[in-house]
Amino acid sequence: QQEQQEQQKQRVIVIGAGVGGLATAARIASQLPNNDEVEITVLEKNDRDQLGGRCGSFDVDVENVGTFRHERGPSLLLLKDEYELLFSDCGIIGDDEEVGEFGEFGDDEKRTAVATTTTTAAQSYGLEMKQCIPAYQVIFEDGDVIPLGFPRSKCSQGLTLDQIKSIQILEQESISKLNALEPNGFRKWSEYLDTCSAYLDCGLPNFIEERLDLPSFPSFLKEALREGAMRWPLQPHGTMLSRLFTSPKMVALASFQDLYVGLEPYNNPRHWLAGGGVLRKTAPAVFGLLAALELHPTNGRAGVFAPVGGFRRVAESMRELCLDQGVGFRYGVSVTRITDKGVHF
Secondary structure (H helix, E strand, C coil): CHHHHHHHCEEEEEECCEHHHHHHHHHHHHHCCCHHHEEEEEEECCCHHHCECCCCEEEEEECCCEEEEEECCCCCECCHHHHHHHHHHCCCCCEEEEEEEEEEECCCCEEEEEEEEEECCCHHHCCCEEECCCCEEEECCCCCEEEECCCCCHHHHCCCHHHHHHHHHHHHHHHHHHHHHCCCHHHHHHHHHHHHHHHHHHHHHHHHCCCCCHHHHHHHHHHHHHHHHCCCCCCEHHHHHHHHCCCHHHHHHHHHHHHHHCCECCCCHHHHHHCCCCCCCECEHHHHHHHHHHHCCCCCCCCCEEECCCCHHHHHHHHHHHHHCCCEEEECCCCCEEECCEEEC
């Protein structure tokens, strides 16, 4: 009877235990009304220690010195809310925990309040993502260093007053250096990030997440058409930046993110029929949304984060989520073909 029940089970195969495969398996399992009727298995060609694919970490022991963690792929984490969404989509709820009592003196009475701390759904599975402030430092060939990425809501990051003061000093140093690069450098930089923020607010939902978000289009078009369409999003990125900035360093600050996706920012006059190279290897100006995603001070989707314990914690937390949803894993298994009869490995 048990063998007959096993044969009647529907089987779902997810190929690859990278973060995409892990998230897919967890979401499928969480939506099933009865896991006893469906068997979900993740097949991974690599060993268990390669869980997460490139989103992972490894340790190197140096004799008489210590153990050092290295990341296999990503060096920064973006869109923190997407990771939190995975756990909440799977029905995981964070907790409020009492951390102590403190007294308040009011009019002729003493009141006692209880302080609480909130554990997010991701944190309950060991995934804690801390924002990096500043986001990073940009180092030029001549040794010049400029810190970038200072969110306005510093006090909500769980920082001490001393830490906030140190960040404010760095932020003033960043503003001074931007102004030293060219007149009104910081103002120009801030206006550029605001343009990129409008690109992000429209581009992320409509073109990346593929869900229609009509309210985001007016701000997008306003930025695209302002100043005689100087910020038109489909022109070569370098063309727009050369109109906004006079300093080569400012142009470099605003365009090095294009390299993330293997493109260059420069206008290529030989490819004028291809939009200055936009249809080939030149990044369009709309790719400035990457700068906003990392550096904009008030955009709710922006910020550079680091997973505490390294990127291995991203994959491990997703695996633990999958296991709790009844997902199985098989490592060292290579898929050879997929037919209408099933997955062969």
